Amino acid sequence: MATPIEANILDVTGRWRLNRSLSDSLESTFALQGIPWIVRKIINWADLELQYIKLPVESDRTATKFSFKQTVRPGGFDTKNEYIVDGKKRTDTVPIFGEITMHCDYVGLHALTSGQLLGRDIESVDEEHAAIVEVVESENMGWVTTTVWGFETIDGERRLCKYNTTVKGDLVEKATMVHDYIGVPAE
Incomplete structure (x- = not known):
């Protein structure tokens, strides 16, 4: 199913x-x-579905806020959370990672490097809103993952893409995740 034109960063x-x-x-x-081998195998084989719902602005908050639900079938590694796109650090516990610190914010194309986008081109809503940059850190495990969210046209279709760079000491791993739109959120 094609991504609706109104969907953007x-x-x-x-x-x-x-x-x-x-x-x-x-x-x-x-x-x-540091995810155990058997868990990696399940997640790499399983169907992964993400659901985001933009929440109404509250009187005490101007930042964009999304409710988030991740479903992994099979596996039981489902997650529910909220993303507040304001750049402020928050701590949370995620089943497969344990305690993490995370923050995310909007950035314009001028603030992104080709390396962060893994050499890909993304669309921009305006000068200040081309992507969401999400930084997740596991102090206990010693890694930091920076993920750039953006919309890219691949094979003639707009898709939500996440460009991940994980660093642990001198080791670096990069991966692109491409997500197809499958419909409106289930309530």
């Missing part, structure tokens, strides 16, 4: 399925992050 509301044939394997990234 300011509003990623929808259900998205990982397109494994267009995405890189996350095996080496997960290994660097």
Whole structure:
């Protein structure tokens, strides 16, 4: 199903399925992050679906906020959370990673390098809103993953893409995740 034209980096509301044939394997990234072998195998084989819903602006907050649900079938590694796109660090616990610190914010194309986009081209809503940059850190495991979210046209279709760079000491792993739009959020 084609991504609706109204979907853009300011509003990623929808259900998205990982397109494994267009995405890189996350095996080496997960290994660097210390995820056990059997869990890596399940996740690399499973169907991964993401659901985002842009939440209404609250009177005490001007930042964009998304509810997030990740479903992994089979596997039981489902996650529910919220993304607040304001650049502020927050701590959370995620089943496969344990405690993490994360922050994300909008950036314009001028703030991104070709390396961060893994050499890819993304669309831009305006000068300040081309991507969401999400930084996740596991202090306990010693890694940092920077993920740039953007919309890219691949094989003639707009797709939500995430360009991941994970660093642990001197080791670096990079992977692109390409997500196909599969419909409106399920309530």
